[in-house]
Every structure is written in structure tokens, then in C-alpha cells.
Amino acid sequence: MSEFEKTDPSKFLSDIIGSSVIVKLQNGINYTGNLQTIDGYMNVVLDNAKECSNGKVVRDYGDVFIRGNNVLYISEA
Amino acid sequence: MSFFGFDPTAPPAGRNNNKKEVYEFQETYEGLDEADDAFNDETFGTSTGEIRKDFDFGAGAGAGAGASAPPAAAPATASTGSVSQGVSYAQAAAPTDDEFMQDLWGTNTPIKHEQPIASGERKILSLEEIEAQLTAIDPSAQPPQQQQQQPQGQFMQPYMMPPPQFGYMMPPPPGAYMPPPPPPQAYGQMPGWMPPPPMGVPPQPPVGQPVPQQSQPQPIPNTAGSVQPAEESQVQEGAPETAVDNSVVSSSPPKKVDLSHFPVLGSKEAHDAHHQPHRQHQQQQQQQQQQQHQQQHQHNHIAPLQSQVHPPQHTLTPEEQERAARRQEKVSRIMKYSGIMNPKDKDFVTRFQLSQIVTEDPYNEDFYAQVYKVIHPKNDNVQPMGSTNNSIAQAYLEQSGHRLGGRYKRADVALQRMQQQVQKAVTVAKERPKLTQYAKEGALGKISFGTGKKPRQQLEIISKAAERERAGEVKQDKEITSYSKKDILNILEGIITELMNVESETRALHDIDTSKLWDSLKVLEHASCSGDPEPEVNPFIQCLNYNKMLKILPRLFKFLNREQILTITTLIMSNLENLAVIKHGSYTTYANKRVPENIAHLVDSYSMTFSKVLMNAVLDFKFNEIIGLLVILIEHNNVSFVSTTKIGLSILTTLLSRAELIIGEGTISATDLSEWSSCYDELFTSLESRIAAIFPPHPEDVDDGSSRENYVWQFLATLSLGGKLSHQRIIVDEVRDEIFGVMARAKDIDPADVANLYKKQNLLNNLNMYLVVMGLVADENEIKELQS
Amino acid sequence: MSTKEEPLDLIRFHLDEFVLIKLRGAREIKGKLQGYDSHCNMVLSEAEEYIYNDSNDDVETKKTEMVFVRGDSVILISPI
Numbered sequence: 001m002s003e004f005e006k007t008d009p010s011k012f013l014s015d016i017i018g019s020s021v022i023v024k025l026q027n028g029i030n031y032t033g034n035l036q037t038i039d040g041y042m043n044v045v046l047d048n049a050k051e052c053s054n055g056k057v058v059r060d061y062g063d064v065f066i067r068g069n070n071v072l073y074i075s076e077a
Numbered sequence: 078m079s080f081f082g083f084d085p086t087a088p089p090a091g092r093n094n095n096k097k098e099v100y101e102f103q104e105t106y107e108g109l110d111e112a113d114d115a116f117n118d119e120t121f122g123t124s125t126g127e128i129r130k131d132f133d134f135g136a137g138a139g140a141g142a143g144a145s146a147p148p149a150a151a152p153a154t155a156s157t158g159s160v161s162q163g164v165s166y167a168q169a170a171a172p173t174d175d176e177f178m179q180d181l182w183g184t185n186t187p188i189k190h191e192q193p194i195a196s197g198e199r200k201i202l203s204l205e206e207i208e209a210q211l212t213a214i215d216p217s218a219q220p221p222q223q224q225q226q227q228p229q230g231q232f233m234q235p236y237m238m239p240p241p242q243f244g245y246m247m248p249p250p251p252g253a254y255m256p257p258p259p260p261p262q263a264y265g266q267m268p269g270w271m272p273p274p275p276m277g278v279p280p281q282p283p284v285g286q287p288v289p290q291q292s293q294p295q296p297i298p299n300t301a302g303s304v305q306p307a308e309e310s311q312v313q314e315g316a317p318e319t320a321v322d323n324s325v326v327s328s329s330p331p332k333k334v335d336l337s338h339f340p341v342l343g344s345k346e347a348h349d350a351h352h353q354p355h356r357q358h359q360q361q362q363q364q365q366q367q368q369q370h371q372q373q374h375q376h377n378h379i380a381p382l383q384s385q386v387h388p389p390q391h392t393l394t395p396e397e398q399e400r401a402a403r404r405q406e407k408v409s410r411i412m413k414y415s416g417i418m419n420p421k422d423k424d425f426v427t428r429f430q431l432s433q434i435v436t437e438d439p440y441n442e443d444f445y446a447q448v449y450k451v452i453h454p455k456n457d458n459v460q461p462m463g464s465t466n467n468s469i470a471q472a473y474l475e476q477s478g479h480r481l482g483g484r485y486k487r488a489d490v491a492l493q494r495m496q497q498q499v500q501k502a503v504t505v506a507k508e509r510p511k512l513t514q515y516a517k518e519g520a521l522g523k524i525s526f527g528t529g530k531k532p533r534q535q536l537e538i539i540s541k542a543a544e545r546e547r548a549g550e551v552k553q554d555k556e557i558t559s560y561s562k563k564d565i566l567n568i569l570e571g572i573i574t575e576l577m578n579v580e581s582e583t584r585a586l587h588d589i590d591t592s593k594l595w596d597s598l599k600v601l602e603h604a605s606c607s608g609d610p611e612p613e614v615n616p617f618i619q620c621l622n623y624n625k626m627l628k629i630l631p632r633l634f635k636f637l638n639r640e641q642i643l644t645i646t647t648l649i650m651s652n653l654e655n656l657a658v659i660k661h662g663s664y665t666t667y668a669n670k671r672v673p674e675n676i677a678h679l680v681d682s683y684s685m686t687f688s689k690v691l692m693n694a695v696l697d698f699k700f701n702e703i704i705g706l707l708v709i710l711i712e713h714n715n716v717s718f719v720s721t722t723k724i725g726l727s728i729l730t731t732l733l734s735r736a737e738l739i740i741g742e743g744t745i746s747a748t749d750l751s752e753w754s755s756c757y758d759e760l761f762t763s764l765e766s767r768i769a770a771i772f773p774p775h776p777e778d779v780d781d782g783s784s785r786e787n788y789v790w791q792f793l794a795t796l797s798l799g800g801k802l803s804h805q806r807i808i809v810d811e812v813r814d815e816i817f818g819v820m821a822r823a824k825d826i827d828p829a830d831v832a833n834l835y836k837k838q839n840l841l842n843n844l845n846m847y848l849v850v851m852g853l854v855a856d857e858n859e860i861k862e863l864q865s
Numbered sequence: 866m867s868t869k870e871e872p873l874d875l876i877r878f879h880l881d882e883f884v885l886i887k888l889r890g891a892r893e894i895k896g897k898l899q900g901y902d903s904h905c906n907m908v909l910s911e912a913e914e915y916i917y918n919d920s921n922d923d924v925e926t927k928k929t930e931m932v933f934v935r936g937d938s939v940i941l942i943s944p945i
Contacts, residue, residue, distance in 0.1 A: 025940065036870070043872035049943075063563065065875045065942040067905050566878030567870075625881035 013038050013074065020077045021046070025070045029053050032077055033064070042068030558603060559612040565619045569626055571597045576629055579636050591636045598633075600645055606713045607654035614655045615648060622657040624679065627686040634690050642694045643702060649691075650706050651713040653725060658683050659714075662722035670774045683724045691728065695735045700749055703736045704756050711756075716763035720771045723788060729760075730792045737798050757799050761807075764796075768811040790843040797850045805851050816855070819844045824857040876901050879944045884909075887940040891917040894934060895945060905936035 007015075021035040023044055030053075033046030044066045051059040393401075418426070560568075575597040582589045598617050605615045620626040634642060653659050658680050664670045672680070695703065710716070710732070719725030736753060739745060745753075771789055793812060797805045809816075819840050826837040837857065844855050853860050876884075879898050886894045886907065896909030912932045916925040 027940070031941075037872045037874070039871045039873070045872045045875045061943045063875055063944055065872055067936070067939045067941065069937070070940050563875070563878060566882075567874070570874075570877055570880070623881070628881075 010040075016074070016076050022075050022077045023066060024072045024075075025066070026072045027070070029058075031064065031066060033061075035074075036063070038074070039068070042071045042074075044068065044071065044074065560603075560614075560616055560619060561612065565616055566623075568597070568599055568616045569620045569623055572620065572633070573625070573629060576633055576636070580632070589636075594633075594636055595641060598645075600641075600648055605655065606651040608713075609655065611655070615652060617645070617648065618652045618655050621649075621687070622679070624682055627679075627682045630686045630690050634694065639697055643698065646691065646694055646698075646706060647709060650710040650728075653710060653714045653719055653728070656724070658724045659719055659722050662724060663718060664773050665718070665721050665770070680723050684727070688724070688727050688731070692731055695731055698735070700736065700739045700745055701752070703732055703739070704749070704752055707732050707736075707756050707760065711759055711763060716760060717767040717770065720764060720767070720792075726771055726792050727788050730788065730795050733760075733792075733795045733799055737795065761796075761800065761804055765807060766811070768793075768808055769815060772812070772815050787839075787843045787846070790847045793847040794850050797847065809851070816844060816848075816860070820855060820857055820860075873901075873903060875944075876905070876907075876942055883911075883945045885943045885945050886934060887942075888934070889938045889940060893917075894932070896929075896932065899931070902936070905934075905939045905942070907934045907936070907939070907942075908932070909934065 017035055017038060019035060020032065023031045023033075023046065025031070029051060031046055031049050031051055033049030036045040036047050038044050045063060046061075046066070047063050049061040049064040050057045051061065572594070575594040579589055579591055579594050600615070600617045603613070603615050605613055605618065611619070637645070649656075656662075657676065661676045662672055662680055664672055667673070698706070710719075710728075714725075716729075720729065740750070740753070771792065773789075793808060797808055800808070823837045823840040823844075826833050828834065828837075841855060841857065848855055848860065852862060855861070876898070880900070882898060883895060884898050886896075886909075888894065893915045894909060894912050895915075896912030899908040899910050901907045908931065909929075910931050912929045914927040914929065914932075916927070918925070
């Protein structure tokens, strides 16, 4: 997306659906995977998700639902 | 005296209830500066200054003072306050009408000092009574309630015209014109909740609750008070504005009470009255804090106090005192918070709660409650359970703990009213559009707020799919040929949803549209046959790998017509090996020759659901359809593999046995028969030389001698039944070892082992089910020809 | 008609299926999902709870026939 275009959070979030993202939780753990869906509560579903703690992949998930209240940020990977 | 709803006919007990609150009311009031009450003028039609002068709670000797006295008297708690209360009351009353006072007081209170409280308490109760009164307005209200009101109005009337302080004292909508009371105040309406009623004339009761009374009062002089049954009078006692006309009361003393037993208010106490207002003011805080404490000790204090106050007359026995005190304590504990909410508040809360629980679809949203209702039908349901509304209201009332104790009449009315209210709320809630996210966009961004069912969202995110959908460019034509597990689960949930929709429709309508349900099955969406890669298998077939699909199969098939069922069965026959129970259900694919536990579990589920559904479905099929199904099965699947699975074998058995039954009916044409025999030959050929493989290699695993292995023998019996002699020979040849194996196992079971004897019998029964077809019978030692 | 997917769908799809739930307080629960709501309150049957202690070695395990999990402690949910 063009950086100069005015982007609000919901637009950003709906634009990155389908792409590979990093979701950082408030407890410091990162999840990377394909963003399948996201809703207004920041609930997120990733597929092919990897759980990374301290830079190491700790676990693989096929699909994973992350409850929105735990999400610190979501960024495009 | 009784301006505040003091009802001489009422039993004394009820009176005690609100003593505390009355007291608080009074005190609160005292503490506030009326000069600042901007609405005073508006409310009472007098300047605040005037009003002030008129208020002499304790000492006032005028007629007006007498009337206003009761509330003033209220402040004291049972122990300390009672003295002063009584005094002020008495003093006010004494000059006016001593006799009357005696009657009144004697009647009302067994324990003397509680009287003032009682009168004050009226008020509090009255608030609660408002509800009842409102109910009375209701056309449906019960007659007794209406009767009650008449006396009230009647009593009140004389007071309609008194000086401003009367209007001021009017209890019912107190919050409206009173300065914001402290929380505990009984009548405490939320400050600012209602604007002060615009009133030009002081005596006029405030708008709102009191209205009913006003409209009703038809003075029925003396009779009313005395005639009323106790119950009613009790209700009345609680009524908000019940005002008792002194003269009326005095002229018609309550009949029930024997005055001689009760103390008469002494004039002595009157002296204390002067101090009361000030004291109250000072002590307000303190007393409030002490209330609890005092209550606890009331019991102890009562006796001495009583004797102090009314030495000569007092004749209460200790038991009576104790009982009264205990009751009083209990009541005051209960009443501590009574009146915090007025009926309107309660209405509001009730409606709000109801709006959250009301649902259009009780079956889906409250499934277990529905089930519970079916399992435990209410036998005491007097009310016809006509509508859902009704039942919701009923349930609510049953659960709401609405207090019925002692005041049946009132409670009944209240219940009725509640029920109507609930019904109304339900109706309104149903009419209201579905709960959605409420959102308001403003300068600071989007604000949204949630409800119980839909929590607050932080952002509204529109997915691309939804956008596309909105833009109308849904790509339906693009054939999906591969399904992820998620797709399948999605479809499955869709089926369940549709099924539930259809089921709930059937409860309401007779004519139901099942086309959406059929579409959701996606039977025709993507053709596939055995051996296709799993993601490309027809979604319906894939759904059959999930337990939840199996669970709904029987319910599902109820809504499918014969053609649809035939279509599904055909699809299944061509995809047998795509079913997990077949694909993974053969011992032959496992090194240890055992089917893994999770598959075995699924197999069990199939036996419970799928096999039964199929059995029923096959009953409807015609002969050539059965042949067609078998042909498809043979064409698309490796029959010998299928036969090594329990489900595969039982499907074969089902089809074969149905065909045999139809043949047995003897109405089959020669062409059909020849078609059948060629079909059978084909089947047999694919099985030949592998028949023994249908026996699981670990019979002791699957067959403890109970009937778990009988599906194999059933199949053999059916197969032999349809075959010619040559077929039967081949079969016997191939399973000879199994036959003798079973006989050996049967023989191994010690006849003395009674606990396991049934196993021996089962083994032989299974075996004989097959052997009988060929005219043989076996025991554990030998096979004989059937005697017959 | 169900084109619009939302995250909670993943949970819905796994009704009657086994899921793994990661909870606050270093806990996990595996169980068959019997029900859930929008707060991620969940009911699991045949559940097994794993409590991890600081030393990652010892894991406490609890089995429960049926358990209600309050949504606010849920971190993530994943099908097994």
C-alpha cells in the first residue's frame, strides 16, 4: 500500500488479511503466520503459525486463534 | 396522625419494618437547608421561608402540627428513639384528640414505642406499595386491591387541604420534592431522577404514583376501615399515601383489637418532644452509624424502655417482647435497603435485564433450559403455557424470588403486574431490531459500546471477502476443487446451522423449505470417487469423517426426501474408500493388525448412527436401485479391502440382505433377477479367496464372546443366502478354520464358569446364524445337519 | 452466504473437536470443545490441564471430565 495514502488502523488491518504477519502479545511472545482473519476485538486467526519466544521457535500451530486482549501489536512480516 | 398511611386496623407487626428508614427520612430532611431548594416554591407554592416557620415537628400544638407529627416522630430507633418519638407524637396528638390517640395507638402497637416508627414506616412501605397500587390501576388488577384503595383515598381526603407542611410530608413520590437524600433513605429516588412535580397547590399530591388514589377516593365513611379483612388492611397499611383521618379512625375503632391489652400513650412523654428535632439533627450521623448496633441490642433494651415509658399499662410478657424484638431485628435487617429503589427503578432494571435475556429463538439460545423443561414438566402450572412470552414471564417470576410471604393478595397483584410488564418487555425486545454493534463516529474517532451479547469492539474491520461480497463480485463460478479441513468444518457447521433452522421452523410451521439445508450439504457440489486425493473428495463425504456429522445424521435424514437420500447413498457408495472408517478402518493396513483407537471410536459412532440411517434408507429403495448401488460400490471400490472393515462389511450386508428380502417377496421380474445374479457373481468374484480376511485377526480383541463379532457372521449368512450351492461351498471352504476356531473357543469356556457361559452361547449363536443357512447346526463339539 | 469469516469461526468450526487452549499462568488445557461464546468462555469435555512450573521439566497434569474456562484467561486456541 502506498505510504502516502491515509491509512487508518482498520484499513491497515483489513489490508493485511492474507499476508504474513507478526503478532506480538503483551507477554512478549511473538507469533508469525498468515493472517487469516481479524475482527474488531483484535481477535486474530493465523495459519501456519510459529510461536517464538526469545527469538527461538517454540512451537508450530496449524491454525491458531489468538484472543484479542493479549495482542500488543500486529505487523506485516 | 395517620396521615402517612398509618392504618389502625393493620396488625402491629408490619409496622416495625420500616422504623429505621422513617427515622432516616426525617433526619435527613432536618439536616438540609430548604432555603437552597430552588424547587421548593415551585413544588409547594410557598416560599421556603414560610415553610420553615410552619415546621415544628415536635412541639407544635396546632392541628397542623399534629398531622405532621408522625414523620417527626419517626427518627428514633427502637431503643432510644422510641421514647422521643412517642412523645412527640403524643404531644401533637394530645391536644387534638386524646381519645382518638388512645384508640389508635392501642390498636396498632403491642409494643408501644414502636408505634411512631410504624407510622413513619408506612411511608417506606408505601413506596413499595406504589407498585401494588399501580397494579391496581391495571384493568386486570384484582378486585381486592381496588377495594383497598378506597379506604385509603377516603382517609386521605381530609388532609388534602392542610397547610403547606402537609403537602410537604406527603410520602409517595418523596424523592421528587425532597432534597437529595442520603443513600439509606428509604424513599430515596435518585436525585434528579424526576423533576419536581409542578405543583401550584401544596396539598395536591405529586404527579405519578399517588394519582390512583386520588382518582379512587370515594369517601365511604366508617365502614371501610372496620369491614376490611385483615389481609387487605395490611396491604393498605403499606400503601404510600394512606392517610388516616383522625376523626374517621376515632369514630370507627378497629374491631379486632382488644384495647385493654395495649398501652395508651402517656402525656408525660410529650415533654421530650421539643428536643427532638435538634437532637435528631445532631445525632443523625451518629445514629445512622449506630443503627446496626442498636438493632442488635434492641432486643435487650426493649423491655426496660418499655417499662420506663409506659409503666402502668405495659403488660407484655417476656416471650412476647422477645418475639417482637427478634422479629423487629429481622425486619430491620431485611428492610435496611428497602426502598433504595422505587418501583420505577425496579421496572427499569427489570426491563433492562429482560431485554438482555429475551431471545427470539429459545431453542437455540436456551437449549438446555428447553430440554430441562421437557424433562421436568411443571405439574403445578396453573397458567396456560400458551405463548413463549408467557413462559418467559412465568419463568422470570418463578425465579425472581418475588416475595410472597404473608401478603398474598398484594403479591398476587404484583405478580400479575410483573407478568404483564415482562410480557410487554418481551414484546418490545422482539420488535426491536437485532442487536448490533452500536457505534457513533465523532471528532475523537469511533465510539462503540457493547451489550451482553455483543461485547464492545475496538475497531470495525471489514475483511476483503466481505468487501468483495458487498461489491457483488462474489466468485461463485470459480469451482473449488480442493477443501481444507477448515473448509470442511465450515461446511459442517453450515449444515448444522441449517438443520437447526429447519428444525425450529418445523416447530412453528408445517410447511418447511429444506432446499437450503440440501444446498448446505453440498452433495452435488463436487463429484469425487474413491481414491481421489483427500482434499478433493466431495465435502459431504469428508464431513462424514467427523463425529458431529454422524451425530446429526438421523436428524438430517428426516428432512430429506427419497431422491435426496438415494443421491446421498449413491455418493457414499462411490466414495466408500474415502471414508475414514473404511480408509483407516481395515486392520490390514496396520502392522499390528489392529485398528487404532480413534478410528475404532469413529467406527463405533458409525455403527450407532450411519449404519442405522442407511438401514432405514435402504428399506425405501427399489430392487434395481439396490442393484445399482451394489454395482457402483463394486466399480469404485476394492471390495475385498472394504470387506475387511467393519463398516464396509455391514454396508454390504445391508444391501445384500435387503435384496434377498425383496427377492423373497417373489415379485421380481426375470430380468431383474438375472441382473441381480450377475451383480452377485461380480461381488462374489471380488471377494473370492479373500473371504477369510473379513475376520479380524484378533478375535479376542473385538469379540469377548459377546456379540461384537456377529457382523461377520451376519455377512456370511447373507452372502450364503444369496449364493448358489457352489458359492456356499466356496464360502465354507474359506472360513472352515474360523468355524472350527469358534467351536474351539466355545469349548474352551469351562461350563462350570457360569459367569462366562453366555460367551460360549454367543459364539455358537453367531456361528449357527451362518450355518443354519446351509441347513447345518453346530455345538461346541461337532457340526450336524439340521434336524427338521 | 458464509463468505465473511471472522476469527471466532475457527472456534466454532472446532465444536465437538479437540482443541488446545493456552491460558495465562503458564497453563494449557486440551479438551473437546463443547461450547464457547464471544468472550472465549469455553466448556471442554475430556479435558486435560497442564500446569507448567518454572523449571520446564515438571508438568502438573489434571484431568477433568468437564470444565468451564473463563474467557479472560485465554491466550490462544488451536485445534489439535
